[in-house]
Amino acid sequence: MEAESIQSLTPLLQQADQWREVLLLLPLLVALEAVLSADNAIALAAIARGLEDPARQRQALNLGLALALVFRLGLIVAAQWVLNFWPLQLAAAGYLLWLCGRHLVLVWSGGDADPAAAAGAAGAGSGEHGSLHHAGLGSIVVTLALTDLAFSLDSVAAAVAVSDRLLLVMAGGVIGVIALRLTAELFIRWLEVYQHLETAGYLAVGLVGIRLLLRLGLPQVVPPEWLLLVLVAALFVWGFSVRSPQLEPPAEP
Template identity: 70%
Template sequence: MEAESIPSLSPLIQAADQWGELLVLLPLLVALEAVLSADNAIALAAISRRLHDPKLQGQALNLGLGLALVFRLVLIAAAQWVLDFWPLQLLAAGYLLWLCVTNLRQADAEDDEPADDSSAEAAQTGLSGVVVTLALTDLAFSLDSVAAAVAVSDNLLLVMTGGVLGVVALRLTSGLFIRWLEVYTRLEAAGYLAVGLVGIRLLLRLAAPQVVPPEWALLGIVALLFAWGFSNRVSDAEAEG
């Protein structure tokens, strides 16, 4: 979810089509992007954690979001085609739902088995695979918001600036979530449930747009999910162990 996709912000962003006014709004837009992209950021953070090494995690986020930025700019330039090409949106919805279900099932399996960082799965997960997964995940999240952003403003450079800000905000918040995922035991599950919610929303937009919930309802559900995610913290004894 991006700042540009919130209808109530449309007049504000449209009024900022002049670059001088945009500079005044940049701090607000960055803050909004950081808050509204939390569901995307936690998924990216969880994917990056597969590498285990903090240095590789940071490198994967830098490379993956760099590639994601290229994808976003291409999407913005081809937004009208993206809006009309429903198979791509269906594929994105399916990918987000697959990401949600497989990772929630994997988390349940890991709870039942002792952790083993030398497992075959960990060995097969390389930097390049994580980078590609990060870029594809952000691409799936971006399809809906890019079309909304172009509808808000016909200033292509302005919309591209919003895309760049979104990626910068994602990089900052993903780094925070990597640390928080080590502390809050329910946070990863909450993030993937939010990912599934975005996938369902994309499906509804395609199959039954008249029943798509309003933005405030979606934000409320995501807020409740994250409140639950932050509700259980690892004890100091468990953290040391």
């Protein structure tokens, strides 16, 4: 999602011939990153929530997003290769769709709706993966980094395409990871409060995966950016619409 919105700023960035003019755009880029990374942040929050200890959740987010930052900076350096290597983008789309689909299957089957299999994807792979509530810190850290990597492929490639200032693009990557760290911890708390928020977030993840898949195979039928934003906004309105029953205030006698 971030990539298309960054591309809409291309005319502004192209007019910014001086560094100080580019720096004036940084607050806007930060705001965009914070708002448009909500679907990424909720997926990361759901993964980190598998560690029930809040201190370990924070530790997993810190380590996972530090590793994610290394991946992002590597993608920035190799952006032109990423643009032309469709199997990597296909793998990212498939991973996002898999996260969404597994969550929905767990919800519909009445199981524990956490992204458990993501931990298994970080390893060598096996037939049946356990719940993240029983996964180790290391596997969750790697899962967090891989999930952010899947979200980052498109946005990093687009950011490099609209600016040839490598340091500025890297600064944007650092800002994006910091924004994700802050919003993911906030979403961990909200996931405990709002009953449908986790499912809404994973549906948004699925939309991003579908859009990326369409761009690879059927670019002529890719839905416009505004439609995706409207759908994601509607999902989050639904996600915040119902509080968890155990957190509802007691009824008045």
